[in-house]
Amino acid sequence: MTLTKSLTRLALATAGLLLIPLVAMQFTQEVAWTLSDFVIAGGLLFGAGLTYVLVARLGTNGAYRLGAGVAVAAGLLLVWGNLAVGFIGNEENPANLLYGAVLAVAGVGAVVARFRAAGMARAMFGAALTQFAVPLVAAAIWRPEVNLGMLYVVVLNTIFAGVWAVSGWLFGRAARPAQA
Numbered sequence: 001m002t003l004t005k006s007l008t009r010l011a012l013a014t015a016g017l018l019l020i021p022l023v024a025m026q027f028t029q030e031v032a033w034t035l036s037d038f039v040i041a042g043g044l045l046f047g048a049g050l051t052y053v054l055v056a057r058l059g060t061n062g063a064y065r066l067g068a069g070v071a072v073a074a075g076l077l078l079v080w081g082n083l084a085v086g087f088i089g090n091e092e093n094p095a096n097l098l099y100g101a102v103l104a105v106a107g108v109g110a111v112v113a114r115f116r117a118a119g120m121a122r123a124m125f126g127a128a129l130t131q132f133a134v135p136l137v138a139a140a141i142w143r144p145e146v147n148l149g150m151l152y153v154v155v156l157n158t159i160f161a162g163v164w165a166v167s168g169w170l171f172g173r174a175a176r177p178a179q180a
Helices: 003-027 035-056 062-084 094-112 117-142 148-175
Strands: none
Touching: 003 035, 035 062, 062 094, 062 117, 062 148, 094 117, 117 148
16 A cells, blocks of 8 residues: 555545544533644654654564554553543643653654664564553652552553564564565
């Protein structure tokens, strides 16, 4: 598929997804998006889709493309979740800014690896470790009260670290020579 066709489909898919809250707003008070919510959500969705389209084109097999999809989904959900409610405390807690390090490790690692599968695997495993480390670093800096909320943060980050690790595993599979 040509890049133009991919971008057209991506734009249509983004618009279609944004229709969901727009229509819901007509029927319920529970959904109350502002123009800025639509702009941010549209930018995130289109940006994530564009990242996937560009990175997946560099892969030569399904494992690479799936690894890219898992990584992009993890990054999208990480940003979306932090903007919406925040992972540590609420969305205004400065500790949530530490999650930028996860995206930086994944992104910079991918560029340094020149998007080659073996290097991408290392970058995604690095992102997994960084994801797991964020609440530990936040706890060391801000010294929060240890309670059930802290357990929630650790479990959530462990799940996200697992998703990054799955992406790394997929890229690792893509790096192996084809078995006859």
